[in-house]
Every structure is written in C-alpha cells, then in structure tokens.
Amino acid sequence: MSKLGNIAVVSSGTDNSGINGAIRAVVRTAASKGVKVFGVRWGYRGFIDNQMSILTSRDVSGKIGKAGCFLGTAKPHKVLTDESIQVAIKNCKKQNITGIIVIGGLGSLQTSRKFIEQGMNVIGIPSTIQDDIAGTDISLGVDSAVNNIVKCIDKIRGSSSSRDRTFLVEVEGRECGSLAIRSALVSGADFCLIPERPAKDMTKLTRRMAEFSLKGKNQCLTILSTGWKPGIDELTQFLQEHQHETDLYVRNTVLGYVQRGGAPTGYDRILGTHMGSRAVTELIEGKSGRMVALKGNKIESVPYEEALDQKKVIDPALFTLFKTTRV
Incomplete structure (x- = not known):
C-alpha cells in the first residue's frame, strides 16, 4: 500500500475530446493500487465549493468514448486567489487528498502551481487543442x-x-x-x-x-x-x-x-489512457511539479519548468512536408 493519501482529479479550462478517457485511466489505475480518487466538479471552483466525490471504476464505465468532460470544467482565471487557495487546501485535507492530477491547457497548468506552493503534490496532463504546451509532442484532444x-x-x-x-x-x-x-x-x-x-x-x-x-x-x-x-x-x-x-x-x-466537440478519436482515447495512468504512477512515486508528455512515441514526464516556462516550437519538418506536398 502506497504512503500516498487520496488523489483528486480535475479538468480545468475549455474542454475537448479525450479528457474522459484520461479520468477513467486515473480512477482505474489508482484503484489497482488501492488508492481512492476524488473527482472535482467544475474545475478549480470545485475545490473551493467542496464539490468533490469519490469516483469508482463503475463511475467511469462507458465514459472513454464520450465527448467533453463528465465532471464539468471551467476556466481558472480569478478563481484561486490567495484566500480561496487556503479554502481549497483545507477541503483537500478533510478528504486526505495529498495528490492532484490536473488536466488542462497552459493557463490551467500554470495555475496548478499554487497548489504546489501549498505543499500539495501535483501532476499535469496537457489537454488543449491550442497545442501550445512545450515539452510534449502533442496535447490531448x-x-x-x-x-x-x-x-x-x-x-x-x-x-x-x-x-x-x-x-x-x-x-x-x-x-x-x-x-x-x-x-x-x-x-x-x-x-x-x-x-x-x-x-x-x-x-x-x-x-x-x-x-x-x-x-x-x-x-x-x-x-x-x-x-x-x-x-x-x-x-x-x-x-x-x-x-x-x-x-x-x-x-x-x-x-x-x-x-x-464529438467523440474522441481512437488516438486520443489511447493517449488519454496512457497519460492518465502515468500521472497516477508519478504521484505514487512521490513526484510533483511534473507534466506527463508524449515524446517520440513514448510516455514520459517532464518538469513543469520544461513544459510551462518554454515556448512551444513547431517541428520545422512539418512545414517542410507541407510545402513539399502542396505543389
């Protein structure tokens, strides 16, 4: 049995296809390790309003092919103030939540650093069709x-x-x-x-x-x-x-x-499953301030500094291929 307490999983920012598959993988991987997972409703606001409930394997059954996020999501802006983050941490402690998995875009993952500053272990999953997060070849969705x-x-x-x-x-x-x-x-x-x-x-x-x-x-x-x-x-x-x-x-x-909108592709279902499962493993190993990433067809994790403090650069090979094949 891991020394890790319970895990909270939250989707923040705008939604996209593939999120439900990641949440499903988080819940079932954690269950296989004897760790409970709390689903947080409506983004970071759910931490403040204490809208958190335990998710079981049955709760995520059939969700992998659904569009959007069944927990609900919301943009993080102006939600986590210096005062409200203390409320969020207090609510987490009531449920013995010591680790958080954040699924979201650049702004949402940046905001998750506030939890790290309060001593919470946090692992991020890049999920945005903007695909503007460095450190990963592609984002979920x-x-x-x-x-x-x-x-x-x-x-x-x-x-x-x-x-x-x-x-x-x-x-x-x-x-x-x-x-x-x-x-x-x-x-x-x-x-x-x-x-x-x-x-x-x-x-x-x-x-x-x-x-x-x-x-x-x-x-x-x-x-x-x-x-x-x-x-x-x-x-x-x-x-x-x-x-x-x-x-x-x-x-x-x-x-x-x-x-x-729409059901996620098979690729996003696989990617979300890989990323969700790896995020749980990272927390169980005591890691924090890292983002799960796809790098060269391998699922890895990178420090937040590499993912969030760098500007994503498009692979020049993509442009070369585009110019070559459009003639």
Whole structure:
C-alpha cells in the first residue's frame, strides 16, 4: 500500500475530446493500487465549493468514448486567489487528498502551481487543442480536433458552390500554429498561415494565391490560425478589394467550437489512457511539479519548468512536408 493519501482529479479550462478517457485511466489505475480518487466538479471552483466525490471504476464505465468532460470544467482565471487557495487546501485535507492530477491547457497548468506552493503534490496532463504546451509532442484532444476540422473542410470542398472559390478557414491557435499546420497537411490545403509567421506583405501573399489558381486549380484552400496577423477578416477584405486583379472569389469560415466537440478519436482515447495512468504512477512515486508528455512515441514526464516556462516550437519538418506536398 502506497504512503500516498487520496488523489483528486480535475479538468480545468475549455474542454475537448479525450479528457474522459484520461479520468477513467486515473480512477482505474489508482484503484489497482488501492488508492481512492476524488473527482472535482467544475474545475478549480470545485475545490473551493467542496464539490468533490469519490469516483469508482463503475463511475467511469462507458465514459472513454464520450465527448467533453463528465465532471464539468471551467476556466481558472480569478478563481484561486490567495484566500480561496487556503479554502481549497483545507477541503483537500478533510478528504486526505495529498495528490492532484490536473488536466488542462497552459493557463490551467500554470495555475496548478499554487497548489504546489501549498505543499500539495501535483501532476499535469496537457489537454488543449491550442497545442501550445512545450515539452510534449502533442496535447490531448488535438487529434480529435484535426479530424473534426478535416470533416468540415471535406464538406466545404464538396459543396456545389465550391468551384472557382478561394476558401479561408480559421482554426484554433492563439499563439501556436500547430493545429493549423496539422490540419493543412491532412486536408490538402494550399496555404497555412500561423501566428509564428505573420504576413509582412499582403500583396505578395495575394499574388501567390493567384498563381495557384493559374495552375489550373478551381479551389484554393487556406487554413489560418486564430492568432495569425493581420487576421482572417483583414485578409478577406484585402482579397475582395483586389478581386479585379486576381480573379479570386473569396469565402471565409470560422469553425469555432465545432473543433472541440464529438467523440474522441481512437488516438486520443489511447493517449488519454496512457497519460492518465502515468500521472497516477508519478504521484505514487512521490513526484510533483511534473507534466506527463508524449515524446517520440513514448510516455514520459517532464518538469513543469520544461513544459510551462518554454515556448512551444513547431517541428520545422512539418512545414517542410507541407510545402513539399502542396505543389
């Protein structure tokens, strides 16, 4: 029997597919080690409001294929103040909770450091379709989001109005273009515009799009990250204003929340299971301030400093592959 007390598992921030599989793995791995798991409702707020209850293997049965997070989730901003964190810790101590597994994005994992400062052992699981967390090759939920994006783009391409059109499709990615480049690769896009590479010359970009049209293509598909500058609206307006010069008829689509929904892919179910199980193992081994990560097809753990204090850099090989296969 491990000296570890009970574990709390919480999902914080916006939801995405794959979270339920991770929670399921946490509960069942802990159960196999004789450790109890408390599920925390509605993100960090659940610690403060004492909305925590024991999860059994039966409670997570059938959840692996469900979308979203059955515990509920919420953004962490302004929830954990200096006063409220003391309330949260007090409620944890009442339930003999000594370890916390946090499933969430960059902001949520950053916030979890407040628990570490109070002496709690914390292990993070990267879960965000922004895919902006360093230290891991991919975050939980990204593969499902890419599949959702591809399905939407396939429908756009197949519509009766898709001939002789320039399509601009905006996907998530405030500061990191990982989701955009992955989606561009698998959807056969012609251009991919990401935050890391803002447009320096809109005229040059427009000219390149027109050149693709002259190659005999009756569609030109561009995928943009939300954080790309100057932005989808500005690019749309510029193309419309120069339509007489380029003969490009532009239509734009912002996919929004449709990227997050739906049942998780098989890949995200496997990834969530691996990460959830590894997180429990890390706590049992007495580790804290670490994030479970996928690195070269191996599940490892990295220090928070490596994951949260570094800026994620997109693999340049992805861009090389994209440019090579779009000709």
